[in-house]
Amino acid sequence: MRVYYSDVEIFEPLSEQTFPLTARLQLNIEVNGMNGLTRIWKREWPLHFMLIPGLFLVLLFSYVPMAGIIMAFQKYVPNKGLFGSPFIGMKNFQLLIDYPDIGRIFFNTMFIAVMKIAAGLFVPITIAILLNELRREWIKRTFQTLVYLPHFMSWVLLSGILVDILSPSSGIFNQVLGWFGVKPIFFLGSNDWFPYVMVASDVWKEFGFGTIVYLAALTSINPSLYEAAAMDGAGRIKQTFYVTLPGMMPIIVLMLTLNIGNVLNAGFEQIFNLYSPPVYESADIIDTFVYRMGVQQAQFGFATAVGLLKSIVSFLFVSLSYVLAYRLANYRIF
Amino acid sequence: MITDRSLGRRVFIAGNFTFLFLISFLCLMPIMHILAISFSSGAAAAAGKVSLWPVDFTTAAYDNVFGKPEYLRAFWVSIQRVLLGTALSMALMIVTAYPLSKDPRQFRLRTFYAWVFVFTILFSGGLIPTYLTVKNLGMIDTLWALVLPTAIPVFNVILLLNFYRNLPKELEESSRIDGAGHFKTLWKIYVPLSLPALATTGLFTVVGHWNSWFDGMLYMNHTENYPLQTFLQTVIIKMDFRFIKAEQAELMVKLSDRTSRAAQIFVAAFPILIVYPFLQRFFIKGIVMGSVKE
The missing domain is CATH 1.10.3720.10 (MetI-like)
Structure with missing residues (x-):
């Protein structure tokens, strides 16, 4: 049987007073046979997964254009692109x-x-x-x-x-x-x-x-x-x-x-x-x-x-x- | 409340009503004027005889507009972008707002992710880099250019995540105890409960897509790919005949006389005129919810 940290939290049988944090972690590790990070990942991966499409679009259409700001320091020539155009500093x-x-x-x-x-x-x-x-x-x-x-x-x-x-x-x-x-x-x-x-x-x-x-x-x-x-x-x-x-x-x-x-x-x-x-x-x-x-x-x-x-x-x-x-x-x- | 029936009070009530009536009329008048012009004869409109009621009633302008494949094709592009864009935005909004509504104890990187999204409101690369990105992705002249760059509406995500956070925690906990994972909890608990917020944001997305014209002008090289508002922008406002082939020039002149302009404006405004009064109950709730938080 797997006991997750979140389940423990809901029922709260193991409060901070009765069991210090280290003891609770110890208990979890023993029950699940996993270390802390793996356990967190097991619990949280669906949340990361849900963010993938949104993050992808934001990266593509907001953060990639932010990188395009270097054009402000270039004499931009369309067919040479961002990497081929010469830099002209603050001109x-x-x-x-x-x-x-x-x-x-x-x-x-x-x-x-x-x-x-x-x-x-x-x-x-x-x-x-x-x-x-x-x-x-x-x-x-x-x-x-x-x-x-x-x-x-x-x-x-x-x-x-x-x-x-x-x-x-x-x-x-x-x-x-x-x-x-x-x-x-x-x-x-x-x-x-x-x-x-x-x-x-x-x-x-x-x-x-x-x-x-x-x-x-x-x-x-x-x-x-x-x-x-x-x-x-x-x-x-x-x-x-x-x-x-x-x-x-x-x-x-x-x-x-x-x-x-x-x-x-x-x-x-x-x-x-x-x-x-x-x-x-x-x-x-x-x-x-x-x-x-x-x-x-x-x-x-x-x-x-x-x-x-x-x-x-x-x-x-x-x-x-x-x-x-x-x-x-x-x-x-x- | 203490009721006051003094003369001053009555004068105020009458004056206030009249004033607000005039203000409301001022908001409705331009549309009525345009509608009246669109149903008037070209001669009466050109002579400036039309005010709020059609003069020499005729539907010629509408026959003219609906008989033109250019207008209908632009209308169709707009419908496509509204459907695709709204479906995509709503789906993205629902799944993006859920993880971001979690407490950092439940989702450790939540604050980091939230800032990744919020930063895009605070700072942007600007017009030219965005245009070049879309161009380099090969999306020029495709429907995707109108839909994808704005597909993740960060403001609406924030509105929805604040709504999610105000839902009772016990509902989520009980569904988790019953063995539902995050996906099932989202779909079976959060989505049904947030229908008012979804209706609000959905309405704004629909209206936003319908009204959007600048992206069409920026990303579309060929007029046949223009959505309706972009088409109207070039025909009505700029009266820009550069893109128009010689054999179409006559048509464009026809489409830009005063009655036809009015008819095109009215037809483009019509879908919004019928939709918005019905949804007002929802969106008043939604806006207030989004801007005034506890």
Whole structure:
């Protein structure tokens, strides 16, 4: 008969007090005729086995590309490959620093991303509080279902819709503005408007989805807190500021810290589908720049260098955000 | 709760309702506008007469779209990638999350393995090295390029493993005592109990695959391999005729007039419009579960 360590643990007849660890190991070895490692392997091999396909795919599609980063230090020539291309040290990075538009590209990225983070926090919280004030459950649910509809559509479709709606000649948005005597504005073709249109349309797409988490936090606030506040003479507005918001604070802090990792993600899919050469000045972000350099102009080494810089900075921000989320909101990834 | 029926309160309730109604309308309006355009005549649409209701009702745009083999073929590629991609991702997710949900005492290398997966969220090789990897594997212009690189969704694995961990330990222990191994425990205990979490992640995988267009553009050299969203990206947004042969150019012009564009957008959005309201019960539970942990 085989007695496994795990079985012993379940029944716990041999606790630490009655049998010290060495004695238990001794017992196991005698019963099974195996040493410790073999026994662990016997017990755990199915768990290793289950991870094989996942690990294989992660190695192939995440870790192998990470090795491809050495291209950033090469003058990469496609038909010579990674091993045949000559190394040129930090030249790609020098090129990057000397590139005239690079400062603007980093500025655009962070400008759009930070505005998106701020608006993406403020709007869903406000809407969640307002939705929570609705008394009829079915009205609340209907509104909720409608507001996160855009979240489920791709930026390709939404861009098609936005281009149509915002068109200066026939778009419905400019027609409505026309009623108020505003001259047609070419929202997607003007450097003054473009970044703000990106932020507004991103908020429009994502705010409904964002309300889900905040609504859940709202419903878990103890109702007796509101009653106590009302007894103390707090009106609705004071209740919102002194009961609702503090009750939501942990989840707000969590969402904010997790979003810090996104400061270099200004939204490639959205901007790529909506921008055009006339607005590159205000619209070009790191990801679109990497795409144009790498895929369209085949400057693999240079594009990889730009991408690497972004990956490193993002890595620092994402790590920081997880550390902060752990410290401030006790959030753990796994 | 103390009910308040003062005038101020009533004004607030009415104002709040109106405001939220307008906000909801703002989210629905663009789709309704596109739908109205798609059912209007080309002349009315071009003149900007259409708002939320079709003008000179006609289904010509839809006849046009459904009569084109290019659109239908792209639709079919999308269906294939959704089916294959979702099946693969779900299977991988279920088996990957199980070992990672174990306590390190039960599975010694668990923390190490978990970091191997989590690190891929924190850091990536970037666009170009990933593209070259897929290319070197000979997957360009195959369905595998759309399915395999994203087959293991690490975020969903984390969501599922946290769900597994909240299941009562006693269930697993009793199944182990009854002689079931890890595989049987996973299949007979964990999978049936985690159906809400699986429905959530499954929905997101389906929507993700359906909406994905960039990988199609990156990995497909021939337009006939484009999934629907990539096809629409080139036809509707970029109006890119570079890949189109001369005899197809006329068709492309037809497909890119305003009513046809609207019809194509609506047809591509339609599957999602019908699926998502039904699954909302599941996914609200799932999202909240994944983001707010004890």
